Structure formats: C-alpha cells, structure tokens
Amino acid sequence: MGKYIIVGVTGGIAAYKALDVVSGLRKKGIEMNVILTKNASEFVSPLSFQAISNNYVITDTFQEPKNWDVEHISLAKKASLILVAPATANIIGKVANGIADDMLSTTIMAATCPIVFAPAMNTNMYANPIVQKNIEFLKSQEYYFIEPDSGWLACGDLGKGKLAQPDRIIEDVINYLNPVQDLKGQNILVTAGPTVESIDPMRYLTNHSSGKMGYAIAEEAAKRGANVQLISGPTNLQCPKGVNKIGIKSAQDMYDAVMEKLSWSTVVIKAAAVADYRPVQASPSKIKKTDQDMIIELTRNPDILAEVGQQKGEKVLVGFAAETTSLLEYATEKINKKNLDFIVANNISEPGAGFQGDTNIATIIDREGHVEELPKMNKAELANIILNKVKNLLQN
Ligand code: PMT
Numbered sequence: 317m318g319k320y321i322i323v324g325v326t327g328g329i330a331a332y333k334a335l336d337v338v339s340g341l342r343k344k345g346i347e348m349n350v351i352l353t354k355n356a357s358e359f360v361s362p363l364s365f366q367a368i369s370n371n372y373v374i375t376d377t378f379q380e381p382k383n384w385d386v387e388h389i390s391l392a393k394k395a396s397l398i399l400v401a402p403a404t405a406n407i408i409g410k411v412a413n414g415i416a417d418d419m420l421s422t423t424i425m426a427a428t429c430p431i432v433f434a435p436a437m438n439t440n441m442y443a444n445p446i447v448q449k450n451i452e453f454l455k456s457q458e459y460y461f462i463e464p465d466s467g468w469l470a471c472g473d474l475g476k477g478k479l480a481q482p483d484r485i486i487e488d489v490i491n492y493l494n495p496v497q498d499l500k501g502q503n504i505l506v507t508a509g510p511t512v513e514s515i516d517p518m519r520y521l522t523n524h525s526s527g528k529m530g531y532a533i534a535e536e537a538a539k540r541g542a543n544v545q546l547i548s549g550p551t552n553l554q555c556p557k558g559v560n561k562i563g564i565k566s567a568q569d570m571y572d573a574v575m576e577k578l579s580w581s582t583v584v585i586k587a588a589a590v591a592d593y594r595p596v597q598a599s600p601s602k603i604k605k606t607d608q609d610m611i612i613e614l615t616r617n618p619d620i621l622a623e624v625g626q627q628k629g630e631k632v633l634v635g636f637a638a639e640t641t642s643l644l645e646y647a648t649e650k651i652n653k654k655n656l657d658f659i660v661a662n663n664i665s666e667p668g669a670g671f672q673g674d675t676n677i678a679t680i681i682d683r684e685g686h687v688e689e690l691p692k693m694n695k696a697e698l699a700n701i702i703l704n705k706v707k708n709l710l711q712n
Contacts, residue, residue, distance in 0.1 A: 319345075319346050319347070319396045319397070319493050320346070320347045320348065320394055320395060321347075321348045321395055321396055321397045321398065321399060321489070321493070322348060322350075322351060322391055322392075322395045322397075322398045322399070322423060323337065323338055323341070323348050323349075323350045323351070323369070323398075323400075323401065324350075324351045324353070324398060324399065324400040324401075324403075324407070324420040324423070324424070325350060325351070325352050325353070325356040325360070325365070325400075325401065325402070326355065326356050326400060326402060326403055326404045326406065326407045327353055327355025327356045327357075327358060327359060327404060328356075328359070328402045328404050328437060328479075329359065329436075329470040330402040330436040330470075330478070330479035331356045331359035331360045331402060332359065332360050333401075333402070333479050333482060334350075334360070334365075334401050334402065335364055335365065335368050336482040337399070337401055337482045337485050337486060338350060338365060338368045340482055340483065340486040341486055341489060342368065342369065344486065344490060346489075346493075348369050348371060349371050349373070349391060350362075350365040350366075350371070350373045350374070351373075351374045351375075351391075351419050351420045351423060352365060352373055352374070352375045353375075353407070353418060353419075353420050354375065354376070354418070355404075357375050362375055374391075374419050375419070376418075376419060388423040388426055389426050391423050392423050392424075392426035392427040392428075392429075393426075395427060395429050396430075396493055397429050397430050397431075397432065397489065397492055397493055398424060398427055398429060398430075398431045398432070399432045399434065399485070399489055400420070400424075400431070400432070400433045400434065401433075401434035401436075401462075401479065401485055402434060402435065402437075402479045403433035403435045403436070404435075404436070404437055405435075405437050405441050405442075405447045405450075407420065407421065407433075408433060408435065408450050408451060408454065409446070409447070409450050411424055411425070411431075411454060411459070412450035412451075412453050412454050413450075430458075430460060430492050431460065432459075432460040432461070432488065432489060432492060433451075433454070433459060433460070433461050433462070434461075434462040434464070434479060434480050434485050435451070435461065435462075435464050435477075435479075436464055436477060436479035437464075437477050438469060438471050438473060438477055439469060439473050439474070439475025439476050439477040440475075441477070442464065442475075442476055443475075443476070452554055456554055460488075460492060462480045462484065462485055462488050463480065463674055463694060463696070464476055464477050464478055464479060464480060465478040465479070465481065466478065476674070484694075491539070495539060495540070495541070496540055496541075497540060497541035498540055498541065498707055499537055499540040499541050499542035499703065499706075499707060500540075500541035500542070501542075502537075502541075502542045502543070502582050502583055502710065503542070503543045503545070503580050503581045503583070504534075504537045504542045504543065504544050504545070504581065504582070504583040504584075504706075505544075505547065505574065505577050505578070505580075505581040505583070505584045505585070506530050506534045506537065506544060506545070506546050506547070506585045506586075506587060507530060507546075507547045507548070507570060507574065507585070507587060507588035507590075507620075508525075508529065508530020508531050508533075508534065508546060508547075508548045508549070508587050509525050509526070509530060509548045509549035509550065509551040509553075509588055509589070510522045510523045510524070510525040510527075510549045510550065510551075510588070510589050510591075511523075511549045511564070511565065511566055511567045511570055511588070511589070511590050511591045511617075512549060512550060512565045512566060512591075513566055513567065513591050513593070513594035513595060513598075513617075514565075514566070514594075514595070514598040515595050515598060515599065515603070515612060516598060516599040516600075516601065516602050516603045517599075517600070517601065517602060518602050519603075521591060521593075522591070523589045523591065524589075524671040524672060525549070525551075525588065525589035525671055526551060526552070526553070526671065526672045527548055527549070527551030527553050528553065528672070528673075528674065528695050529587045529636075529676060529695050529698075529699075530548065530585075530587035530588060531546070531548070531551070531553050531556060532695040532696045532698070532699040533585055533587055533699040533702060533703070534546040534556050534559045535556035535557070535559065535699070536696055536699040536700050536703055537699075537703055538556055538557065538558035538559050539558075540703060542583075544556075544558065544559045544560065545560050545562070545577050545580070545581070546559050546560065546561045546562070547561075547562050547570055547573045547574055547577070547588070548561055548562070548563055548588070549563075549564060549565065549570065549588060550563070550565065562577075566591075566594065566617075567590045567591050567592075567617035567618065567620070568594075568617065570588060570590060570620060571617075571620045571623070574624065575623070578624060578627060582630075582631060582632070583631060583632045583633075583634070583710070584624055584631055584632075584633050584634070585634040585702065585706070586620065586621045586624070586634065586635050586636060587636050587660075589638060589671075590617065590620060591617055592616065592617055593614035593615065593616060593617060594614060594617050595612050595613065595615075596614065596615045597613075619654070621633075621635050621650075621654045621656075622653065622654045622655075624654075625653075625654040625656065626655065628655050632657050632706050632709045632710060633654075633655065633657050634656065634657060634658055634659070634660065634702060634705075634706065635650055635651070635654055635656045635659045635660070636659065636660045636661070636662070637659050637660070637661040637662070638662060638664045638670060638671075639661060639662075639664070640663065640664060640665045643661050643662075643663050643679060644661070644679065644681065644687065646661075647659045647661035647679070647681050648685070651681060651682075651683050652683075656683065657682065657683060657709055658680055658681060658682040658683065658705060659680070659681050660678045660679075660680055660698075661679045661680075661681060662676055662677060662678050662679075663677070669692070674694060674695055675693060675694055675695065676692070676695050676698050677690065677691065677692045677693075678698055680701070680702070680705065682705075
C-alpha cells in the first residue's frame with residue numbers, strides 16, 4: 317500500500333490493544349511511527365511498539381531526534397494520516413482546546429492530514445457533556461472519530477467506552493487512506509430523525525428517533541463519493557461532512573422537502589420515523605387545562621414513502637420498518653404497498669436495535685422475498701451494508 321502514518325497511543329488500559337492495531341496495519345503494508353505519550357508508556361513498553369511497528373518509537377519531544385530537523389513538524393508533514401488509539405478524554409480535550417504540550421499533541425497541531433481518534437475511557441467519562449462537547453467540536457472541524465464499543469469496561473462498569481475492535485479500526489484507517497468512491501455520481505436522498513407535530517405553541521407529538529441511523533447512512537454515502545441530500549427532523553447531531561442538510565419539523569414539511577428533491581435523486585433511503593397522524597388543528601394559542609379529560613382529534617399525514625414509490629421510475633428506493641411484533645410480515649407488506657426495492661426492518665423493542673443507540677439489529681427483505689437477518693452491529697456498519705445493496709441494484 318506504501319502509505320506512511322503516525323499512530324498516537326495515549327494512556328489508558330486499552331493501550332495494549334494498540335499493538336494489535338499496529339500489527340494489523342503493518343500487515344496491510346502501512347509504514348508508521350508510533351508516538352507514545354508518557355502515560356501510555358506506563359501501560360505498554362515503547363520496546364513492544366518498536367518491535368511490532370518495525371520502527372523507532374517517539375515518547376518525548378526532547379529525546380535525541382533521529383533526523384536533524386524539527387521532529388514533530390517533519391513527522392506531521394510526512395504523514396498521510398494520524399490515528400490516535402486509544403484516545404483518552406485528555407488528548408481529545410487538549411486538541412479541542414488548542415493545547416500542544418507534548419510530542420503527540422504538537423504533532424497533531426502541526427498536521428494537515430486527516431486525524432482519526434478511537435476513544436476509549438470509562439463510560440461516565442465518555443458520556444460527560446464536556447467530553448461530548450469536545451468530540452462534537454472536533455467533528456465539526458473535520459476530525460474523525462471511530463465510535464467506541466459498549467460492554468464491560470476494565471473498571472467494572474458496563475457501558476459505552478471500550479476501544480473499537482482492532483479490525484474495525486484497521487478497516488476504517490484503510491478506508492480513510494484510500495476512500496472507496498463506488499457511489500460517485502449518484503444523488504442520494506436520505507431522510508432521518510423524528511417529525512414533530514404541533515398541538516399548540518407549547519406542545520407537540522413526536523417519537524424517539526435520534527437520527528443516528530439516517531445520519532450514518534448519509535455520512536457513509538458521502539464518504540463513498542455520492543452527492544447526499546439529508547432531510548432531517550430535529551436532532552442533536554452534527555451534519556456529516558460533505559452532506560447537504562435541510563432541517564424540517566413536521567411530516568408535511570418532510571413531504572414537501574422530499575418532493576422538491578425527488579427528481580434530482582437517483583436513490584431514496586427513508587430512515588426517518590415519520591408521524592402517521594397529526595392533530596387536526598394546531599391551536600394558535602396555548603390550550604388551557606380544565607377539569608375535564610381532553611381528546612385530541614388526529615388526522616392522517618401523507619405517507620411520503622408510498623408517494624415516492626408511486627413516482628419511483630428507475631430510482632432505487634429503500635424503506636425502513638420499525639415494528640414491535642410480526643416484523644417480517646409487516647415489513648413484507650410495506651415492500652409491496654410502497655413499491656420498494658428493499659426494506660430494512662428493525663424490531664424496536666429488541667435491546668441494541670432501533671431508536672437512540674449506536675447499534676441496530678436489522679433484517680433486510682427484498683422484493684423477490686430474500687430475507688437477510690443481520691446480527692447486532694454499529695449503525696455505520698449497517699449503513700454500509702445497505703449502501704452495498706443499493707450499489708448492486710444500481711449496477712444491475
Ligand atoms: O433515528 P434512530 O434513533 O437512529 O432510530 C432509527 C430508526 C428506528 C428510526 C430507524 O431504524 C427506522 O426504523 N426508521 C423508520 C421508522 C418508521 O417510521 O417506520 P414505519 O414502519 O412507521 O414506516 C415505514 C417507512 O415508511 C419508513 O421508511 C418511514 O420513513 C416511511 N414513512 C412512514 C410514515 C409516513 N407518513 N411517511 C413515510 O414516509
């Protein structure tokens with residue numbers, strides 16, 4: 317492959333797993349220097365990384381340089397990518413706040429290549445709003461993050477914060493180095509998130525969608541070279557790099573936005589959780605409470621996917637089905653009713669599937685009736701499986 321990268325290892329219990337990452341990257345033909353922070357070298361010896369990376373390891377800004385130039389600058393210039401794995405809350409916080417006080421942080425600050433963090437830390441530290449704010453800020457500055465896994469952590473806590481599996485880190489690094497552009501030229505319209513149906517200026521009907529599934533599809537499609545139009549209900553998510561976003565509130569807004577972009581699109585993927593009903597009338601002023609019970613009369617919203625199905629033509633059309641019972645039966649009905657190429661069905665009552673989380677458990681059913689049951693996986697991985705199927709349909 318002939319690329320040169322820098323692997324930064326920071327001080328966490330997962331530092332030993334970086335040896336597998338370095339070894340796997342070497343097997344793919346990638347040359348590298350490892351930079352260990354002082355704390356990381358308390359967990360794993362520099363000698364181990366030297367042997368596995370087959371190169372000298374840098375631990376200190378002031379160690380005798382191998383070349384007579386300013387080492388953090390020359391390394392930063394030479395690298396095609398910097399991977400930090402594991403990335404502690406400390407290094408993320410330092411980079412987000414412009415602090416460069418050791419070899420790794422100065423090298424990152426001097427670099428112009430893609431920088432990829434694979435965070436690993438205690439679950440409460442990961443969920444800490446300050447850490448999350450730093451991550452969101454860095455994402456907005458085009459730093460990449462490989463989501464940590466969930467599970468038992470070294471400290472005995474259960475939750476999100478485990479370093480992603482080395483294989484996933486290696487695959488992501490290779491994709492960042494050699495982005496596959498197999499969807500170049502395609503115009504992909506993705507819907508995501510919930511819709512919000514007003515009752516009065518204060519209250520509304522909505523659902524639990526976080527937007528993560530749809531945003532993952534939009535992000536992966538953009539990485540694979542597609543032109544991506546995301547139409548999203550209200551979420552807390554950052555618009556992925558290279559994606560155009562239209563923000564909407566109600567199902568009617570989403571309908572209008574989708575119809576406006578329909579003729580542009582070659583592929584439509586509808587991951588949004590759209591309200592089937594809305595109040596017949598949204599009150600213009602706050603509804604005052606009385607001693608009586610209240611009944612809100614609802615009316616049907618347009619079925620956007622069914623309408624797109626009517627106008628499908630040569631487009632590839634993918635729907636989602638969120639069910640709690642009879643998953644296959646209801647999802648299959650939707651393929652026919654909405655004229656889909658395939659549907660991604662998820663049982664939203666299953667742990668690890670559906671709303672909010674970073675994982676999903678999906679069954680993909682196509683119009684010929686082929687059923688593919690997928691295991692629990694990261695939403696980004698599922699997004700790529702969906703996009704692979706889309707690509708196959710476009711090729712046929
Ligand atoms: O956003 P996350 O927190 O990551 O959660 C992901 C998800 C659970 C929202 C996602 O995986 C999912 O299942 N999305 C579809 C949710 C849904 O509305 O399912 P449905 O079975 O009610 O609708 C079937 C399909 O018709 C969907 O593609 C939906 O976008 C579409 N639809 C539904 C109603 C409507 N009025 N118009 C539509 O276009």
